Amino acid sequence: MTQDHDIFADLQRRLTTGEFDYGAKLRAEVLRKDYGCAASTIRETLLRLSALGLVEFQEQRGFRMPDYSLEKQNDITEMRIMLESEGACRSIKSGGVDWEARLTAAHHKLSHIESRMGVMGMVEDLPKLWSEAELEFHQTLISASGSQTLVEMHLMVYNRYRQIKIETDKALTDLAANVQEHKNILDAAVSGDTELMRRRIYEHFERHLSDTSRRPEMSLVG
Amino acid sequence: MTQDHDIFADLQRRLTTGEFDYGAKLRAEVLRKDYGCAASTIRETLLRLSALGLVEFQEQRGFRMPDYSLEKQNDITEMRIMLESEGACRSIKSGGVDWEARLTAAHHKLSHIESRMGVMGMVEDLPKLWSEAELEFHQTLISASGSQTLVEMHLMVYNRYRQIKIETDKALTDLAANVQEHKNILDAAVSGDTELMRRRIYEHFERHLSDTSRRPEMSLVG
DNA sequence: AATTTTTGAAATTTCGATATTTTATAGGAT
DNA sequence: ATCCTATAAAATATCGAAATTTCAAAAATT
Missing domain, CATH: 1.10.10 (Arc Repressor Mutant, subunit A)
Structure with a gap:
């Protein structure tokens, strides 16, 4: 190496x-x-x-190191909502059982780590494990979209999101909500309902948007 | 320098x-x-x-140099449609007269070069001028979206689009259609109709999509 | 004959030094 | 006092060579 x-x-x-x-x-x-x-x-x-x-x-x-601003945080969050919604809906349409299985597996791992965090706090290498598992869950979500470019753009935005949400992530507030939201996204995936998926993804990010920010309402893939 | x-x-x-x-x-x-x-x-x-x-x-x-594939061309084209539609619609919503003026100016430049190309062909530094003017037109289109990240992602996708559409661009086929499409996009901007804008952007790229490709149907910003 | 191992050339990465550019400070002019 | 210019220090960019890794062809093994 x-x-x-x-x-x-x-x-x-x-x-x-x-x-x-x-x-x-x-x-x-x-x-x-x-x-x-x-x-x-x-x-x-x-x-x-x-x-x-x-x-x-x-x-x-x-x-x-890039600087921080609230506008930037909103911008990056909106872009994540847009790319993940689009990617997840495309995945629903063409992913099939294989994708559902992979997403379930990724969710299981993430969920396991999140519950340990609830008990033990951010000790040992939990932050690292959580970080990897969360990325994998969100990447799996869009992985069956069939768009290499979308996946690449998403990774860039995801990284920037992590960077700009450092402080909030360190605090363990909202852990319970977060766990539920990931579960909701998984459920939407299995249900095959793209509109539900969009709502669930929006809800996952909602609290990181300040109210000046626009809400994406409609889908790109029908 | x-x-x-x-x-x-x-x-x-x-x-x-x-x-x-x-x-x-x-x-x-x-x-x-x-x-x-x-x-x-x-x-x-x-x-x-x-x-x-x-x-x-x-x-x-x-x-x-990246390789070429038809799937890649479709993918990149779809991503351009998505980002430009989103950016243009946001611009319509918050751009105002200033944005319309800048877009009109950019279109005027582009249009001037395109008509010279029709007469003279790809001589002198026309390709370079066209290239610059076309980028500027499309960038202006999304410039009032208020999203730095969207603009950045768009530039990346735009560059890749250029790279993968080298052959078709060299041939001067579709020049007339292209000219009309740019005009149509400008008109949609001035009309303030976001659904029209989406259609016009889609039409601009339609012929570079093979039919296996999905058509984006709905908007992200209402 | 097919597969694995060796080997050397080619390509990539890393280095520490030098050249160039920017930034900060002080001196001089208006 | 304010603005411009010169200069030195710091930071960045460039260089060419050395170290490491990859690649592919030849040799050895199964």
Whole structure:
């Protein structure tokens, strides 16, 4: 495994767990000390992370952690609603039993971790496990959409969402609601009702939208 | 201006004008000779282009021009329809006269170039001018959507669309239809009718979808 | 004959140093 | 005092070479 691979993974984690302040400069010369490598190796990693939107790159003025704003949070949340609704509805239409089975499995894993979190809190490597399982659930949701591009765009938006919702995620508020919402989404998938699915996805994100934000009402795939 | 900046722009052009075969390997060591720079400078540029999806990067196995497939073309086209419809409808809702004016201006430029193309063919720097004007028109269309993320995603998809539709674009077939479609989109914008806008955008792309492809029917913003 | 292992060339990644550009500060002019 | 200019320090971009990994062809094994 390449050095860059590990650094990439670790920096991605740090960028989505609040280790850097919003807007903070990310200097290759500084970060290299954390990994014992050359500054140009870090530079390359940062360039790759900026492809995901986790790092902002500007010519001749280096790299930064993106800054936070409420508008941005709304924007990213709306985009997630749009992409996941679209992807989930397409999946319902063409996914079949295989997709339902995979989604059920992903939900089972996630659900198991979420209930342990309820009991034990954010101890050990639960945050990491939860993080992986939550991503997998949402990715599985749209995985039968038949659109590679949609899946890619979703991953980018998902990462940005994680990055901008760091604070709220750390607090364990809404855990119970969250668990129920994931269950509701799974149920909608099994029911095959696309309109229900859209509602359930909207409800999952609703509380992260401020009220100036628009609500997506209709579907793209009928 | 940095060296990388120019190389970036030039390689972007080459990647969207058919200079490389689909799936062709892009070797830094080879490309560096075209620009008289070090291989690592090219590497950096390719990394940045892969952020746009114009280059595929795989760890330890370098860079490639993406391959072509009909499914991919459909996928990318559908995604453009989705993002542009959504963006244009949001723009209608919150753009106002200012947006309409900017769109009219962008259309005027594009229209002027398109009619010159009809007369003179793809001579001089007409392809470059058309390319710029067409992008600007479509970007203006969604520019009042209020969503930075949507605009960014759209740019990525737009670039990929250009890359995968190289052949058809070179041929000047459908020029007349294209001109009319842009006009129709402008009219829909001015009319303020979001459903009309969706239809017009769909019609603009319809002929680039094979019939296995799904048609987006409903709107996300009411 | 088919499969696995070795091996060397080619390609990719990493490095540390140098060149260029930006940013901050101080000095000088209006 | 405000604005412009020069200069030094810091940060970024570029380089070419060295280290590592992949790829494919030849050799060895089953």
